[in-house]
Amino acid sequence: MPGPRLGLCRATTPAPAQSAPRTVRRAPPPAHDAYAARDTGESGGSQGKENATVSTPRSAVVVGAGIVGLATAWALQSRGVEVTVAERRRPAAGASWGNAGWLTPALAMPLPEPAALRYGVRSLVTPTSPVYIPPRADPRLARFLLSFTRHCTPRRWRVLATTFAALNRQALAAYDDLAAGGVQEPTVPVDPMLLAFGTAAERAGMVEELEHARAAGYEIPYETIDGDRARFLEPVLSDAVGAGIALHGQRRLNPGNFVRALADAVRERGGKVVEQADVSGIRDLGTGVAVGTSQGDLRADVAVVSTGTWLNRLVRPFGVRVPVQSGRGYSFSVPAAGAPARPTYLAGQKVVCTPLGDGRVRVAGMMELAPPERPVDPRRIQAIIAAARPLLRDVDWDARTDEWVGSRPCTADGLPLVGPTASPRVYVNGGHGMWGVALGPLTGRLLADAIATGTAPAELAALHPLR
């Protein structure tokens, strides 16, 4: 599990005036559908326009070169759309670099859960807790937490989990599409991944959650194992591990390498990835968009905003009100010798270990609700080490490198924001929280389908950005 649950509670692509949109027939749009309004310049819904025509855009600017933005750009290219990606720094400059690289749809669950409320009260008063909210007066954070707690009911969890389950079942196939389409960096099947617990009693809560998830439609091939079997699978575990879960059929990846390979693939397919292009705003011109960047305007038929935890500023003018809260997580890497050779989650400590395939093992953890621009807090790194040390016998903690902090883009209901805005030319793909690696390529594919065809796949209904 890639880090703790929250526990609380372009110049440019061709100008649109010169483009000659292709036309496709479309099915009747669902409620909320703004995909079809592009041709007429309408803002908002288009219900009742049966068999109306919608043009596939010829060009798109995607803002943000993380896993989500680049996967969206790649999927749009597959549907014949010319793409330019505008990135204020470089590919994988955000959360998509130092994350744990768990490609584990079996574990991608909603962030709000009934048990979170109990845990959160403790986290508020314990600075070394894996879930930490630095005390400060922040009305925006208060609103987020209030909304989050409203989603922490068993009934709401079931609804959210059912939505996730429909997405999770397609997550690995979306990666297979990328591989078949030439993305060079591999995803690595791991059988099994390991979840380690102090005792079987500590494991019980996780087993209960997995069974609830199965009931909601998840595919979770797992077995419970004892401490000896866990040590057989992962010999560096100490005797403090008394129980485990062996999780089958999942994968891992090296996040930084994967996102750079995805950027390379977008370029090789004729797209542009413009680095050091800080986007200040987007204008709907009626026939296309102008994306204002520090390198000048980029023009295209449509824009997709995928700026991770920085999502709100660019899409608020287009009616997107759902707050995206920064859930900061920390990571560093240690030499592979003495560290887990398979992805291992120290569940009680909420620490994840992932071999990167380059002689290092990434160690990741923490959920800190604080602004994304703050630097690495060394105390958080020390807290991860203190928590993990008793369970891992031979890790050379002093040889750690790549200390990093990044922000999970969290929504209060745990669901990403994927779809249209109040402008028929501006789309969103973001807010994947703890699961942008697992679900980014899939939501990129679904959104590209919706933009290209004018018909939103059913899976996107619950992810509507204007919810």
Ligand SMILES: Cc1cc2nc3c(=O)[nH]c(=O)nc-3n(C[C@H](O)[C@H](O)[C@H](O)COP(=O)(O)OP(=O)(O)OC[C@H]3O[C@@H](n4cnc5c(N)ncnc54)[C@H](O)[C@@H]3O)c2cc1C
């Ligand atoms: C410690 C940790 C461990 C994690 N482990 C996992 C895991 O194992 N599995 C998993 O599925 N998920 C994991 N996650 C979550 C995952 O990392 C995120 O969900 C995912 O990376 C979000 O991707 P993104 O593309 O939306 O955002 P980002 O990767 O943050 O990308 C956003 C990009 O937008 C750019 N940008 C922002 N504003 C502008 C602007 N105005 N103009 C131009 N560019 C802009 C940024 O520079 C950045 O490059 C983890 C997260 C953390 C912190």
